Amino acid sequence: MTRRRRRSAAGGAVLTVVTAWGVLAGAAPAEAAPADAATAGRRIAPGVGYRQFDIDAAAGTAHAHLLTVDLGDSHVRVDLLHPGAVAARATVSRLADSAGATAGVNGDFFNITETQHPGVEATGAPVGPAVAAGQVLKAAVPEGQRFGPSLPPGTNTRDVFGVGTDGRARLDRLALVGSVGTPQGKLTLKGLNQYALPQNSVGAFTAKWGGASRERAVCGTDTQRSAPCSTDTYEVKVSGGQVVSASGDPGSGPIPADTTVLVGREEGARQLRALSVGDPVTVTHTLVAATSGVPYAFAIGGFPVLRDGRPLSGLDDATSAVRTVVGFTAGGRQLLILALDGAAAYRTGMTVAEEADTMRMLGASDAFNLDGGGSTELVTRGADATAVTVRNHPSGGAERPVPNGIGVFSAG
Incomplete structure (x- = not known):
């Protein structure tokens, strides 16, 4: 494969998607360049596509798994994957299988440990707001109580990525x-x-x-x-x-x-x-x-990294990690769901700033960072499959139970 890096006029790193054939066992071959990534790839269900490709990031090669979801397709919807209780966890594959999802990805950061409070058990509950099937599940914890990397300036734990009852994706605050x-x-x-x-x-x-x-x-x-x-x-x-x-x-x-x-x-x-x-x-x-007058059918916590085609100021450009990010284009009618691979060859990942640049290059106008590291996981289901397939290698060597995720459903 060929790797190259160039610098933008503003001095920021520009990531170049390059082709990678047969990188993962059973994986579909990567195709095309960044401008085509949102439309290229393999159709796994009506309105849902999947592809993978390499990214030349500052810390080394990152390998990306990308779902494209057409919310304008009447067969397609997205919703929150969760184990039936706020304070509970399950693997993304189990959540997607039990919900009958065509594809899924991990979601919000969560209360993963309580080493600083002896005798107190971690709840496994997520940080931010959550809405599933139009029903409110929870609200956000105070900023000082969150788990995960530092928030970009001007953001807080009430930030969500969601899809309204009108079928359009948005970034908002609940x-x-x-x-x-x-x-x-x-x-x-x-x-x-x-x-x-x-x-x-x-x-x-x-x-x-x-x-x-x-x-x-x-x-x-x-x-x-x-x-x-x-x-x-x-x-x-x-x-x-x-x-x-x-x-x-x-x-x-x-x-x-x-x-x-x-x-x-x-x-x-x-x-x-x-x-x-x-x-x-x-x-x-x-x-x-805060901004939408449309009720949310689905919403999940995390933090924004790209708004109106521009990366947020103050994004971390030093810490590389395996990451999960969701974005949208076409006025919220098309989703781009990206999860990095955690295999040893790619585990260096990318920075949050590189993540925002990557989503912009893929065509997203807005993007939202979800939990990463050992939580990052993307699954898909074939037309005749009875169970989903984990497409990326979890960086911890096994699937990590998580409190929620994004489920993609196609009725075709």
């Missing part, structure tokens, strides 16, 4: 708006099915959270994930519109469909202590979009 009505007055709800609540707040946990402990929700601060867990906490269970129990510590276990668990820390705990068993309580919550 903020929690909610309240708790009590005999003493209305409280502002600051969390929904989150592994970390803001300081001095009240958060709600529903059946969608799952059975994981809610103890992690009161650990850390808004600016420091590793800060100690709060010792000033309170939990109230609401069922049938009234308080049915209370406890000084966050609990665990499945939450019934007709029950909401309210967890408070610091000032939020003090507010919940004013409630008594039998008190009437109403809880409301929704996610409100």
Whole structure:
């Protein structure tokens, strides 16, 4: 193969896609140049294409797996892949198989470890907002509580990539708006099915959270994930519109469909202590979009790297890693879903800045970074296949269980 690198007039690295034939066992041959990558490749289902190619990145050759998804095709839709609970994990192949997806890729960063809080279990819950099949699953944790690389300037944990009920992809922000009505007055709800609540707040946990402990929700601060867990906490269970129990510590276990668990820390705990068993309580919550007036059928957290054809300022141009990124073009009607290979020959990956440049060269107007490293995984299903095939080599040597992902569905 031929590798080459040139510099742009602005001095930034320009990545050149080059051909690579038979790089991976069972892989389709790479084709064409960057300008054609969004349309070239092998059709795996109506409206869905797949191809792979090499990228000459600063740290060495990276190998990319690319899905192209035509949202204008009536056969095609995308949705959130998830294991049925916010605080749960499964491999991308298992998530895609169980959902019947044509293809899939890993999603948001997540609460992967709790080494700094002895005795507290990691929940596996994702960082950002999540919407599946038009239903809100969760809201975003505070910026200081997130896992993953540093956010680009001007972005935050509420940033999402999503597809509206109009079938168009967008970058947006989803903020929690909610309240708790009590005999003493209305409280502002600051969390929904989150592994970390803001300081001095009240958060709600529903059946969608799952059975994981809610103890992690009161650990850390808004600016420091590793800060100690709060010792000033309170939990109230609401069922049938009234308080049915209370406890000084966050609990665990499945939450019934007709029950909401309210967890408070610091000032939020003090507010919940004013409630008594039998008190009437109403809880409301929704996610409100910052820019789109169209409801979201699907949304997932991460952070933007490309907007309106321009990379965001301040993107990391020094740290190379295996990465996953999703972008769109044609006014949000065509998706480009790219996952790098984690095989030893390609494990150096690329920087976030190179990722943005690559998506722009592939034709994307906007792009959004998802979890990477050992989480990066892309799967596809052939027309007659009973199970999906993992197309890239996970960098950890095996599939990593993740909390969510993007599923591509084709009814053809």
